[in-house]
Amino acid sequence: MITIDLIDQPIDVNAALQTVEDDGAGAINTFIGTVRNKSTGRPVIRLEYEAYDSMALHQLRKVAEQAQQQWPMLRKVTVIHRKGTLNIGDVAVIVAVSTPHRAESFAACQYIIDTLKQVVTIWKKEFYEDGDVWVAAHP
Amino acid sequence: MITIDLIDQPIDVNAALQTVEDDGAGAINTFIGTVRNKSTGRPVIRLEYEAYDSMALHQLRKVAEQAQQQWPMLRKVTVIHRKGTLNIGDVAVIVAVSTPHRAESFAACQYIIDTLKQVVTIWKKEFYEDGDVWVAAHP
Amino acid sequence: MNLKIALFGIAREIVGQSTLEVAAPEGQSVQELLARLQQEYPALNRLSSLAVAVNNEYASDDAPLHERDEIALIPPVSGG
Amino acid sequence: MNLKIALFGIAREIVGQSTLEVAAPEGQSVQELLARLQQEYPALNRLSSLAVAVNNEYASDDAPLHERDEIALIPPVSGG
Numbered sequence: 001m002i003t004i005d006l007i008d009q010p011i012d013v014n015a016a017l018q019t020v021e022d023d024g025a026g027a028i029n030t031f032i033g034t035v036r037n038k039s040t041g042r043p044v045i046r047l048e049y050e051a052y053d054s055m056a057l058h059q060l061r062k063v064a065e066q067a068q069q070q071w072p073m074l075r076k077v078t079v080i081h082r083k084g085t086l087n088i089g090d091v092a093v094i095v096a097v098s099t100p101h102r103a104e105s106f107a108a109c110q111y112i113i114d115t116l117k118q119v120v121t122i123w124k125k126e127f128y129e130d131g132d133v134w135v136a137a138h139p
Numbered sequence: 140m141i142t143i144d145l146i147d148q149p150i151d152v153n154a155a156l157q158t159v160e161d162d163g164a165g166a167i168n169t170f171i172g173t174v175r176n177k178s179t180g181r182p183v184i185r186l187e188y189e190a191y192d193s194m195a196l197h198q199l200r201k202v203a204e205q206a207q208q209q210w211p212m213l214r215k216v217t218v219i220h221r222k223g224t225l226n227i228g229d230v231a232v233i234v235a236v237s238t239p240h241r242a243e244s245f246a247a248c249q250y251i252i253d254t255l256k257q258v259v260t261i262w263k264k265e266f267y268e269d270g271d272v273w274v275a276a277h278p
Numbered sequence: 279m280n281l282k283i284a285l286f287g288i289a290r291e292i293v294g295q296s297t298l299e300v301a302a303p304e305g306q307s308v309q310e311l312l313a314r315l316q317q318e319y320p321a322l323n324r325l326s327s328l329a330v331a332v333n334n335e336y337a338s339d340d341a342p343l344h345e346r347d348e349i350a351l352i353p354p355v356s357g358g
Numbered sequence: 359m360n361l362k363i364a365l366f367g368i369a370r371e372i373v374g375q376s377t378l379e380v381a382a383p384e385g386q387s388v389q390e391l392l393a394r395l396q397q398e399y400p401a402l403n404r405l406s407s408l409a410v411a412v413n414n415e416y417a418s419d420d421a422p423l424h425e426r427d428e429i430a431l432i433p434p435v436s437g438g
Contacts, residue, residue: 013153013156014152014153017152017171021173021228023175023176023227023228024175024176024177025173025175026172026173026174026175027170027171027172027173028169028170028171028172028173029168029169029170029171029248030167030168030169030170030171031166031167031168031169031241031244031245032156032166032167032168032169033165033166033167033241033358034160034164034165034166034167035165036162036163036164036165036239037162037163038163049357050286050287050290051286051357052284052286052331052350052352054334054348055331055334055335055350056357058334058335059334081357081358088162089160089162092357092358093357093358100175102170102172102249102252102438105170106170106245106248106249109168109245110241110245113241113358116357116358117355117356117357117358118355119336119355120355120357120358121286121331121350121352121355121357122355122356122357122358123286123287123288123353123355123356123357124356124357125287134287134288134291134353134356135356136326136354136355136356137287137288137325137326137353137354137356138324138325138326139326172438188437189366189367189370190366190437191364191366191411191430191432193414193428194411194414194415194430195437197414197415198414220437220438231437231438232437232438241358252438255437255438256435256436256437256438257435258416258435259435259437259438260366260411260430260432260435260437261435261436261437261438262366262367262368262433262435262436262437263436263437264367273367273368273371273433273436274436275406275434275435275436276367276368276405276406276433276434276436277404277405277406278406
């Protein structure tokens, strides 16, 4: 079962974790990405995430499906990304997967967050005291 | 910061996650071990965890400290294990770590749960409809 | 044909608007469209990457574009 | 000297009690204690592993034991 969401409200981590509960799964791995107070040494004040919603949702689902193909024992996958303005400590993304055994839960969760960062159409702008930058835009 | 606990009450996952929040950490990886409804193909009714408490707490702390030595960028580590009687779906263990970047959060969390399973003095007895077994006791 | 192109992130800021309409010969390729936009908005050339999405999928350079396609310009993504 | 040994899990069940007191010559090694317990309780020999902990640390085979040590018999752990 795959749960995908892209929301402009705070992510409910507990509710997200409940979506991957499964009596046949002994292992749940979760990655939570939060807003750090600095980026490449520079103090960050806040972030803004912009998304190409329809494509982001489609690509998120594809990434989750690819993980299920690669790890057929994967029970449930949930990926929720937030957009809009985020402050330090806010949760930007949560990936949660459940599997019967633990090694696959780590591998599948890491695959999903790594691939998400490469293909999902979401853009992050970091705001500093003296300016702002679209992350990764330039070499 | 290291938080270690061994409790005979349900593990509060949300509270555990809050203990690893850190404004300098952009990544939180969490492993949750739950009671599966079967083991090596056999339906499981419930589990009982027995612990050598003082040594288990000491070894848990050592494992967390070893992770901090191996990944010095690790911010916070929390490991909570439950003991006593657990039913299907109950959380037996949670490991949560926060780091500035994500790769280390996966590696450190996996190291902790893998090492925990090798050295921490906790024993699991599985109960089936027609008997019970101390897990891993015999070759 | 007329192509309607959605713009996001830094590409939206460079162009100064969130959609572009361009007239193009039928079956124009992704590569041709990109070259044209990069000529018109040279700042696009300085990005680490620039892809085109057609109907929510990344499109290859030689893919032909059609009037009813949902087209988007995809600067380097940075989600997560 | 008298050694007090804490027993857990299947080791506790094999011995039938949660602590054992045994008289031993001063400085008896971990290995000697183990051999003696395995002789007295042969079911211990069938375990995948059997370690001795002294003061909350795993002890090496040749470590000498002392009367005030906190000693425990550690069958294969299965936490997590």
